[in-house]
Amino acid sequence: MNEMDQLREQMDSVNLEILKLINQRAEIVQQIGQIKAKQSMNRFDPVRERDMLNQITSKNDGPFQKSTIEHIFKEIFKASLELQEDDHSKALLVSRKKKPEDTVIEINGATIGDGNTHYVMGPCAVESYDQVDQVAEAVKNKGIKLLRGGAFKPRTSPYDFQGLGIEGLQILRKAADKHGLAVVSEIVNPAHLEEALEYLDVVQIGARNMQNFELLKAAGDINKPVLLKRGLSATISEFINAAEYIISRGNGNIILCERGIRTYEKATRNTLDISAVPILKQETHLPVMVDVTHSTGRRDILLPTAKAAIAIGADGVMAEVHPDPAVALSDSAQQMDIQMFNSFMDDIIDVANKFNR
Numbered sequence: 001m002n003e004m005d006q007l008r009e010q011m012d013s014v015n016l017e018i019l020k021l022i023n024q025r026a027e028i029v030q031q032i033g034q035i036k037a038k039q040s041m042n043r044f045d046p047v048r049e050r051d052m053l054n055q056i057t058s059k060n061d062g063p064f065q066k067s068t069i070e071h072i073f074k075e076i077f078k079a080s081l082e083l084q085e086d087d088h089s090k091a092l093l094v095s096r097k098k099k100p101e102d103t104v105i106e107i108n109g110a111t112i113g114d115g116n117t118h119y120v121m122g123p124c125a126v127e128s129y130d131q132v133d134q135v136a137e138a139v140k141n142k143g144i145k146l147l148r149g150g151a152f153k154p155r156t157s158p159y160d161f162q163g164l165g166i167e168g169l170q171i172l173r174k175a176a177d178k179h180g181l182a183v184v185s186e187i188v189n190p191a192h193l194e195e196a197l198e199y200l201d202v203v204q205i206g207a208r209n210m211q212n213f214e215l216l217k218a219a220g221d222i223n224k225p226v227l228l229k230r231g232l233s234a235t236i237s238e239f240i241n242a243a244e245y246i247i248s249r250g251n252g253n254i255i256l257c258e259r260g261i262r263t264y265e266k267a268t269r270n271t272l273d274i275s276a277v278p279i280l281k282q283e284t285h286l287p288v289m290v291d292v293t294h295s296t297g298r299r300d301i302l303l304p305t306a307k308a309a310i311a312i313g314a315d316g317v318m319a320e321v322h323p324d325p326a327v328a329l330s331d332s333a334q335q336m337d338i339q340m341f342n343s344f345m346d347d348i349i350d351v352a353n354k355f356n357r
């Protein structure tokens with residue numbers, strides 16, 4: 001064996017030593033991480049890192065320079081922090097790591113999360129019994145099981161229509177019962193939950209309340225499914241953590257809903273983050289729906305965006321329908337009338353069938 005080969009052989013065994021030691025170190029890091037998580041301590045500890053660097057560099061006899069050694073160890077600390085963070089997300093109850101099987105939620109005969117496409121349709125806001133009744137009839141005629149409608153409306157302006165409140169929920173319930181539908185409606189205040197549960201089958205938590213932690217906790221204490229919408233400017237990680245608030249209190253029946261995020265783009269009301277769907281499906285075991293109405297704010301692209309949602313693997317599509325959108329008290333530019341809804345449903349069911357979903 002020549003000298004070069006000998007040196008390389010030595011190097012191979014040193015590499016393996018380093019590998020063993022670095023993973024030994026990683027195991028200690030994981031144990032420290034678990035203690036920190038239990039005690040809700042910050043994982044990053046710059047004082048500890050500085051102490052270790054001082055100790056290590058004071059023992060450094062070269063040939064590497066102090067700055068090089070510091071650089072290498074800083075990289076090790078960084079990787080250690082990431083390892084502690086990974087271990088933490090592993091522990092999330094909504095994560096696939098925790099529960100590999102899909103969560104399937106049965107609501108009024110619709111099994112959301114079962115691989116098929118489900119629909120939640122209805123007016124933006126409940127305005128009258130007659131209005132909801134007309135929409136509910138159309139919804140039922142398309143074989144849909146879930147009726148949506150806003151009774152408590154968190155509006156951008158305090159002078160806009162704020163919804164009919166409990167009376168709106170009563171209207172929804174009456175129309176839904178007549179047509180055999182389940183009711184999905186938004187609740188904005190934990191104090192309304194108990195009374196609202198008399199009329200609701202699914203509690204919606206809207207985008208503006210995605211980080212209303214008291215509301216999330218209250219929704220975690222009930223035994224009805226929750227449809228949680230992504231916040232206007234929420235990252236996927238913040239969205240997942242909002243769901244974790246609900247499941248951590250015992251309610252695991254959560255449907256996530258991508259509804260567009262705020263970007264610089266003005267051609268649509270929000271920017272539909274379609275890639276959030278497969279990411280949420282990979283990261284969590286929860287069903288994921290797409291609200292095409294709020295993400296686009298445009299009737300003319302509801303169908304293509306709904307097709308995209310199905311193609312990318314969403315468990316359902318949500319959209320708004322109003323008997324006469326021109327006179328709707330909210331969101332008149334984006335709701336479909338009943339004729340448009342009927343043809344939208346015919347087309348989208350066709351697409352879902354082609355995808356076998």
Ligand code: PRE
Pocket residue numbers: 029032033043044045046048049076077080081
């Ligand atoms: C460790 C990791 C991250 C911290 O910023 C400091 C140190 C390390 O890798 O040594 C371990 C650790 O979490 C700790 O000692 O507190």
